[in-house]
Amino acid sequence: MIRVVDLHKSFGGNEVLRGVNLQLKRGETLVIIGQSGCGKSVLLKHVIGLLKPDRGKIYVDGVDITALDGDELHKITRRFGMLFQGTALFDSLTVGQNVSFGLERYTNYSEERIQALVKENLAKVGLRGIEHLMPFELSGGMRKRVGLARAIAYNPDIILYDEPSTGIDPIRADAINNLIIRMKNEMQASELIITHDMVSAYKVADRIGMLYGGKIIEMGTPEEIRNSKNPVVQQFIHGNAEGPIENW
């Protein structure tokens, strides 16, 4: 469904991605793990077309999106829902307006239908009667859930999550994990998740890939990753300060 081929990207002299290859299959949840600052968000932003690679291609059902722009690109991004790392809720709009934002631009549904879908999608993430609130009035966990409701409101079939469990307490993080699993089951969506939270990764993933040094150094089922022989992978999943990974 999504195929990333030999993706390269650098900022100034900082080579962030140095040939990433991966494939997301239909209906699959793929988790990419890696250290903070290793380029996970940069990878995700390429997949949705926010960044253009220096080299390499990204195919969505065979269409190379790195060659698209503007309205052409938006025909493809209609199929994506993205939950941003800091939720990126529009702070000048209400919760309801945030959730309806994609619906108004990607669909030509009537106003009543949009309002009904706003309610329905907020309910899906366990929120009711908060349409009129402003984002700054919400707690961190609620913001994440509103961000998710906004991303899935127009029924995309590929959902991208940028560190969905970072910055909230373990219990709320687990509630988010359950939501991620439910989204896949209910919407038959394919999911690409970026995280450095191994608990979450083991729980939701069909496959896990590790991004290190600008490349995917290992890819496999949670079981295979757990038993990986690669010392870098072992160091990361056990969270050791000692090991082959350079710290700072």
Next chain:
Amino acid sequence: MFPKVKPPLFYINAFFEEVGEVGLLLFRTLKNLFKKPWEKGIFIQQLEEVGVRSLPVVSLTAAFGGLVFGLQTYIGFHRYIGPGSETYGGPIISLGLSKELIPILVGLMVAGRVGSSMAAEIGTMRITEQIDALFSLGADPIRYLVVPRTLACFIMLPFLTVYGDIIGMAAGFFYNVYLMGVNRVIYIRNTLMYIEMWDLFSGLIKASIFGVIIAIIGCWQGLKTEGGAEGVGRATTRTVVIASILILIVNFFLSQALPADI
């Protein structure tokens, strides 16, 4: 460690790169001007922000601009031409205000008030990934953010300038007629005799162009913000400085280029 001194060519390159960025943004804004969806809500909100909310500062600056202009013209005529000639201050004041002082004052005030807040708002959206979110939800950031702001400034600055012209001329009139006892009837007659619609109108053309400068510079700085809260502060300051300087420079060339009368 000493900061590395870069060769002059670096700064020249950087300068032209920025000119290119601004030019490209202007081009993309014009290209998106009439494309759908048309963001009516934001446009109206911006009209209010740029227009209505700027009235207090424009009132004050125009009033004191008119007063001081009135004062110096009075002194000029009184001292150099002689008593009785002060009634000729009327057309001079009106001309100077409507063609130069008021458009510039309005431009500088709006650059300080509105340009800076555009940069801060869009800059904050940039560093909190809201611009990326706009895109992922099917909105074009240029169409959604830049077009309504640019249009609002383009339309509202002439209105503010007309308003400022009225206030400024009234202040000049007040100073001469009520404070210095210049003959009211002749002052008004002289003003009406010499001033032409074109004098007012050329000031409005300038104001529209200043409006575009303010919006484009504010949005440009906002969109390229990086580096957290400090970056937002930098974008804000740079917007005011760059827009103000550009307004003064462009004003001179417009004064040169626009015919004195038609």
